[in-house]
Amino acid sequence: xxxxxxxxxxxxxxxxxxxxxxxxxxxxxxxxxxxxxxxxxxxxxxxxxxxxxxxxxxxxxxxxxxxxxxxxxxxxxxxxxxxxxxxxxxxxxxxxxxxxxxxxxxxxxxxxxxxxxxxxxxxxxxxxxxxxxxxxxxxxxxxxxxxxxxxxxxxxxxxxxxxxxxxxxxxxxxxxxxxxxxxxxxxxxxxxxxxxxxxxxxxxxxxxxxxxxxxxxxxxxxxxxxxxxxxxxxxxxxxxxxxxxxxxxxxxxxxxxxxxxxxxxxxxxxxxxxxxxxxxxxxxxxxxxxxxxxxxxxxxxxxxxxxxxxxxxxxxxxxxxxxxxxxxxxxxxxxxxxxxxxxxxxxxxxxxxxxxxxxxxxxxxxxxxxxxxxxxxxxxxxxxxxxxxxxxxxxxxxxxxxxxxxxxxxxxxxxxxxxxxxxxxxxxxxxxxxxxxxxxxxxxxxxxxxxxxxxxxxxxxxxxxxxxxxxxxxxxxxxxxxx
Numbered sequence: 336x337x338x339x340x341x342x343x344x345x346x347x348x349x350x351x352x353x354x355x356x357x358x359x360x361x362x363x364x365x366x367x368x369x370x371x372x373x374x375x376x377x378x379x380x381x382x383x384x385x386x387x388x389x390x391x392x393x394x395x396x397x398x399x400x401x402x403x404x405x406x407x408x409x410x411x412x413x414x415x416x417x418x419x420x421x422x423x424x425x426x427x428x429x430x431x432x433x434x435x436x437x438x439x440x441x442x443x444x445x446x447x448x449x450x451x452x453x454x455x456x457x458x459x460x461x462x463x464x465x466x467x468x469x470x471x472x473x474x475x476x477x478x479x480x481x482x483x484x485x486x487x488x489x490x491x492x493x494x495x496x497x498x499x500x501x502x503x504x505x506x507x508x509x510x511x512x513x514x515x516x517x518x519x520x521x522x523x524x525x526x527x528x529x530x531x532x533x534x535x536x537x538x539x540x541x542x543x544x545x546x547x548x549x550x551x552x553x554x555x556x557x558x559x560x561x562x563x564x565x566x567x568x569x570x571x572x573x574x575x576x577x578x579x580x581x582x583x584x585x586x587x588x589x590x591x592x593x594x595x596x597x598x599x600x601x602x603x604x605x606x607x608x609x610x611x612x613x614x615x616x617x618x619x620x621x622x623x624x625x626x627x628x629x630x631x632x633x634x635x636x637x638x639x640x641x642x643x644x645x646x647x648x649x650x651x652x653x654x655x656x657x658x659x660x661x662x663x664x665x666x667x668x669x670x671x672x673x674x675x676x677x678x679x680x681x682x683x684x685x686x687x688x689x690x691x692x693x694x695x696x697x698x699x700x701x702x703x704x705x706x707x708x709x710x711x712x713x714x715x716x717x718x719x720x721x722x723x724x725x726x727x728x729x730x731x732x733x734x735x736x737x738x739x740x741x742x743x744x745x746x747x748x749x750x751x752x753x754x755x756x757x758x759x760x761x762x763x764x765x766x767x768x769x770x771x772x773x774x775x776x777x778x779x780x781x782x783x784x785x786x787x788x789x790x791x792x793x794x795x796x797x798x799x800x801x802x803x804x805x806x807x808x809x810x811x812x813x814x815x816x817x818x
Contacts, residue, residue: 341367344388352384360384386442399438426471432591436562437543439584440536440569458583461613461621465606465628468587472594472602472632503548509557512542516564517684524688525730528572529770535572539565559596563589564685567605574612577772583609600641603633604685607648614648615773619655626652640682643672644689647697654701657708666698695723696734699741706748716745733774736765740777747784755784756797763804775806 339347342364352360357380369375376382382399389402515538522531542562550558570585586609593601606629613622626649633641646669653662673694702716720742727735739762746755759781766774782801788794 347388348381348384351388352380355380355384386438426468426591432595433543433546436588436592437540439588440540440543443536443581444540458580461624465624469628472628503550504545506554509554509561512561516561519568521730523568523572525732527733527769527771528575532572532576535565535569539569556596559592560598563593563596563601563605566592567608571608575771575773579612579616582612599632599634600637601685603629603637604641607645611648614652614655619652622652623649638680638682639672639676640689641686643669643694646672647694650701651697651704654704659705659709662701662705666701669694692723692726695719695726696738699723699738703741703745706745710748713745713748716741717749720745732765733769733771736762736769736774737777740781744781744784752788752791752794756793759797763800
């Protein structure tokens with residue numbers, strides 16, 4: 336896979352260790368042979384050194400979990416190495432979550448600095464992820480309930496050393512972090528994930544360092560909440576620019592962080608993001624597996640509006656499989672849940688983006704997707720896309736582009752090419768100032784529908800405009816966009 340000999344790997348480990356501040360490390364060929372041939376797990380910092388080497392060599396984030404180099408902890412704890420039943424070693428023991436978060440973000444930042452793309456891994460199947468995390472997510476959430484009791488609550492975990500200058504923080508610093516999440520979230524909604532992804536990953540890396548300290552429980556919960564929100568954003572931004580395996584890892588990290596903070600609804604929403612990713616990549620069956628876990632694992636305290644949002648994702652997956660009856664039933668449930676939310680309980684910050692316009696936008700997308708199987712569904716897609724566009728607020732530019740494309744696609748399927756061309760051009764004009772690769776994926780899907788009308792002068796011109804504007808198609812990252 337790497338082309339390194341055992342001797343060469345030993346030399347590289349020593350050189351990388353010195354660069355990471357461990358000049359005393361002296362690995363030789365015989366030690367490397369024991370790691371490979373007998374499965375011996377080297378002591379820290381060698382696993383982290385190896386992860387850094389493989390990350391740079393393979394051009395994607397490789398963690399010590401991926402390498403199977405996590406030592407077994409206290410009795411009863413799961414080993415960190417992955418298996419068929421537990422991909423990537425999930426779920427992690429509570430004391431591992433901060434370390435995994437810090438390690439993964441650090442590797443991701445290193446790839447950014449060196450101009451590597453970080454997309455060479457494969458996506459885990461939705462069924463594998465959901466089966467691995469089912470029992471873990473359904474247990475009663477308790478902050479670090481099975482972590483060791485410490486005499487010094489502000490004791491730093493050694494995993495945080497030489498990555499971040501860890502220090503205890505107070506409520507004011509956490510409030511500032513929470514505000515930064517809102518800023519990043521608004522930027523993502525307006526301009527797409529490409530421009531601020533590295534900043535979000537960097538902020539998440541710092542939060543991982545803060546979590547190396549055991550703060551008082553009320554602060555630690557809030558800090559885990561910040562970590563969960565940033566991890567979801569990092570995952571969504573990664574998905575938005577086509578870094579699919581990286582995105583999936585962030586969604587799993589977000590679910591772990593939310594569960595650490597005792598917020599099961601947030602953990603469920605993080606997994607629903609992974610499900611949306613799967614639908615986009617043409618894997619709706621995997622999406623449905625993840626949605627079952629997201630819905631059942633969110634717990635009884637989840638608000639009706641959150642359940643409505645989860646239903647719209649399930650409906651989109653059903654539409655992608657041509658299951659029109661099931662999709663309509665699920666969208667009906669979403670509408671009922673949405674209107675049943677009286678608003679007497681303020682929604683969590685991560686749900687404030689899901690408003691009435693988003694409900695209509697997801698309904699439009701589901702019907703537009705179903706129209707590939709049932710052309711009569713196109714008229715319903717037009718209806719909901721129009722309602723979504725009417726209600727879209729300022730700063731939701733990316734969602735508006737998706738609405739335009741849903742409308743344009745539905746118009747083509749409904750044999751209204753002139754109106755379709757108008758909406759397609761509105762999308763095209765907006766896409767130049769947006770860094771979202773997903774919008775281009777959706778445009779390619781719409782472009783396919785223009786072939787039937789290629790002899791129409793207006794459509795011929797539109798096709799030429801799209802061909803000039805389209806960026807080069809990216810290499811496959813775990814599947815083909817099907818929306």
